[in-house]
Amino acid sequence: MTPEQRDILRHSPGLGISKRPYRNHFCTGPGSSDYAHCEALVSAGLMVKRAGNQLSGGDDVYFVTEAGIEALK
Numbered sequence: 001m002t003p004e005q006r007d008i009l010r011h012s013p014g015l016g017i018s019k020r021p022y023r024n025h026f027c028t029g030p031g032s033s034d035y036a037h038c039e040a041l042v043s044a045g046l047m048v049k050r051a052g053n054q055l056s057g058g059d060d061v062y063f064v065t066e067a068g069i070e071a072l073k
Contacts, residue, residue, distance in 0.1 A: 012064045029059035038062045
């Protein structure tokens with residue numbers, strides 16, 4: 001896991017701001033520097049991806065899996 005991927009996994013549940021998770025999502029899309037990292041995390045089973053919608057501005061939405069949470073420990 002790259003440092004950028006670890007940062008995404010920590011940011012998604014809000015662990016960069018709080019000591020306890022309070023959310024579970026990360027929005028990004030093609031052209032973003034985070035997009036390839038999120039796709040790699042999906043391939044590794046550490047995140048899952050849902051198609052974007054109006055609420056996410058059309059960007060895909062990624063969620064940390066239980067395996068992703070364990071990888072942070």
